[in-house]
Amino acid sequence: MAEKQKDLKTIRIFDTTLRDGEQSPGASMNIDEKLRIARQLQKLNVDVIEAGFPIASDGDFEAVKKIAQTIKGPEIAGLARANTHDITRCWEAVKYAEGKGRIHTFIATSIIHMKYKLKMPPEAVLRAAIKAVELARHFTPNVEFSCEDAVRTDLKFLAEVVAAVIDAGATTVNIPDTVGYTIPFEYFNIIKYLKENVPNIDQAVISVHCHNDLGLSVANSIAAIQAGAGQVECTINGIGERAGNCSLEEFVMALRTRSDILPFRTNVVTEQLTPASRLLTTVTGIVVQPNKAIVGANAFAHEAGIHQHGMLCEKTTYEIMTPESVGLKTSLLVLGKHSGRHAFKKRLEEMGYALDDDVLNKAFERFKTLADLKKEVFDEDLDAIVADGVQGEEKFKLEHITVTCGSFAIATATVQISTFGEMSRTAGLGDGPVDATLEAIKKLTKTKAKLKQYNVGAITGGTDAQGEVTVRIADGDRTAIGRGASTDIIEASAKAYIQALNRLERGKGEKKTDMHDAVTP
Numbered sequence: 001m002a003e004k005q006k007d008l009k010t011i012r013i014f015d016t017t018l019r020d021g022e023q024s025p026g027a028s029m030n031i032d033e034k035l036r037i038a039r040q041l042q043k044l045n046v047d048v049i050e051a052g053f054p055i056a057s058d059g060d061f062e063a064v065k066k067i068a069q070t071i072k073g074p075e076i077a078g079l080a081r082a083n084t085h086d087i088t089r090c091w092e093a094v095k096y097a098e099g100k101g102r103i104h105t106f107i108a109t110s111i112i113h114m115k116y117k118l119k120m121p122p123e124a125v126l127r128a129a130i131k132a133v134e135l136a137r138h139f140t141p142n143v144e145f146s147c148e149d150a151v152r153t154d155l156k157f158l159a160e161v162v163a164a165v166i167d168a169g170a171t172t173v174n175i176p177d178t179v180g181y182t183i184p185f186e187y188f189n190i191i192k193y194l195k196e197n198v199p200n201i202d203q204a205v206i207s208v209h210c211h212n213d214l215g216l217s218v219a220n221s222i223a224a225i226q227a228g229a230g231q232v233e234c235t236i237n238g239i240g241e242r243a244g245n246c247s248l249e250e251f252v253m254a255l256r257t258r259s260d261i262l263p264f265r266t267n268v269v270t271e272q273l274t275p276a277s278r279l280l281t282t283v284t285g286i287v288v289q290p291n292k293a294i295v296g297a298n299a300f301a302h303e304a305g306i307h308q309h310g311m312l313c314e315k316t317t318y319e320i321m322t323p324e325s326v327g328l329k330t331s332l333l334v335l336g337k338h339s340g341r342h343a344f345k346k347r348l349e350e351m352g353y354a355l356d357d358d359v360l361n362k363a364f365e366r367f368k369t370l371a372d373l374k375k376e377v378f379d380e381d382l383d384a385i386v387a388d389g390v391q392g393e394e395k396f397k398l399e400h401i402t403v404t405c406g407s408f409a410i411a412t413a414t415v416q417i418s419t420f421g422e423m424s425r426t427a428g429l430g431d432g433p434v435d436a437t438l439e440a441i442k443k444l445t446k447t448k449a450k451l452k453q454y455n456v457g458a459i460t461g462g463t464d465a466q467g468e469v470t471v472r473i474a475d476g477d478r479t480a481i482g483r484g485a486s487t488d489i490i491e492a493s494a495k496a497y498i499q500a501l502n503r504l505e506r507g508k509g510e511k512k513t514d515m516h517d518a519v520t521p
């Protein structure tokens with residue numbers, strides 16, 4: 001393989017999984033879930049964690065504050081629109097990060113956003129940007145400013161804003177491709193233009209933030225660092241608004257794998273990438289496609305005979321990075337019903353799960369039940385077992401289910417759930433066992449949510465494999481995703497549906513402020 005270069009510039013990794021990532025439909029997380037992700041980001045050793053948008057709601061504020069109080073190492077950023085209220089509230093949350101709190105304030109600078117969203121002329125936007133940064137600087141020297149929709153902004157105006165906010169004290173200036181519109185060549189030139197035309201540009205780190213609407217977010221981020229950007233904003237599994245953000249694992253591994261021609265490095269502990277990806281899927285229910293680079297189930301699978309032959313002779317024939325380098329440890333030992341607690345715990349730890357004793361004991365009980373039903377328990381089964389136990393206290397809990405169905409019988413499901421600990425039971429009819437089960441759950445929970453998507457798959461091979469069901473439900477403009485696994489797919493469906501309902505319940509009645517709502521500065 002090609003020689004690595006010696007003098008590598010360190011690119012700062014700004015992870016926005018908990019802010020932009022959480023804006024993915026159905027990806028909302030509660031405080032405990034956000035904290036769990038933040039702990040994994042700490043293990044990954046990212047430079048900055050954008051923990052949320054504190055003004056959005058009391059829940060968002062508390063989550064950012066808790067992360068700032070708990071996480072040691074990375075800087076903790078909060079997002080704020082360019083107005084006094086947002087910035088003050090943001091500081092109230094990130095100030096707990098003990099000298100590592102960052103205020104990230106932004107305003108849109110493209111004609112289209114200024115005219116139709118902000119309804120402000122460019123001069124007013126410029127003034128608001130300066131005022132926002134000055135206020136943020138009053139709280140902390142660690143201030144990032146973003147020109148929202150920078151890619152579609154007139155270059156001269158962009159340079160004027162960037163120069164002004166650096167003068168006002170911004171230490172990082174972000175040039176986002178908010179709508180995922182640019183291509184590498186163009187983005188390179190935008191960053192280069194700013195380097196050459198903003199006189200004080202060396203007093204700030206240039207950051208880039210790419211959305212993936214054209215599938216170019218990683219390529220664009222690489223082009224930007226080649227032009228001089230020093231920070232890249234990204235998310236685990238590439239989650240984020242619409243088509244998502246630049247995928248952290250893809251960007252980081254591109255730099256590591258091609259450091260022969262890309263003279264850059266990051267501080268990320270790449271062996272923590274797979275655990276981070278798995279944890280995010282477990283927490284949000286959003287699964288990655290099997291062929292997803294770096295963390296997809298097939299990313300290191302070599303199916304074709306010719307590839308397998310090559311791999312057996314010399315791995316580098318088809319492998320450009322090792323599975324170990326991204327934290328994918330091949331399971332030497334498949335667990336079964338005779339496996340003890342020690343082996344179970346060890347494997348979970350190798351997979352990146354650090355569970356406290358209580359959660360571990362419950363997971364071990366579920367493992368024993370599963371091992372009685374299934375001869376061999378694989379890593380994917382363990383993911384599902386852990387996922388089952390991380391929800392904490394929720395409103396609805398599935399207790400029992402009995403289904404009758406067949407080619408002649410009308411499918412009937414009798415379901416018992418507990419609602420805040422109180423038992424209730426009913427029967428539902430449907431045109432199949434899943435329909436009947438969901439019908440019964442709908443009656444018990446009195447939900448008005450509509451089922452938008454239902455997917456079923458097998459976690460591993462074999463007829464004794466666990467079925468995995470993912471559902472997406474919507475109530476008005478709120479959506480939630482649920483995921484359930486069981487050797488019985490009817491039970492997996494019920495679990496997935498109830499998980500989605502619980503997620504929908506969490507945010508009910510909570511008024512959230514949208515970052516795209518324009519407010520007068």
Ligand code: KIV
Binds near residue numbers: 146174176177178179
């Ligand atoms: O996409 C975007 O422009 C953003 C900014 C707030 C950085 O998310």
Ligand code: ZN
Binds near residue numbers: 020176178209211241
């Ligand atoms: Zn964004």
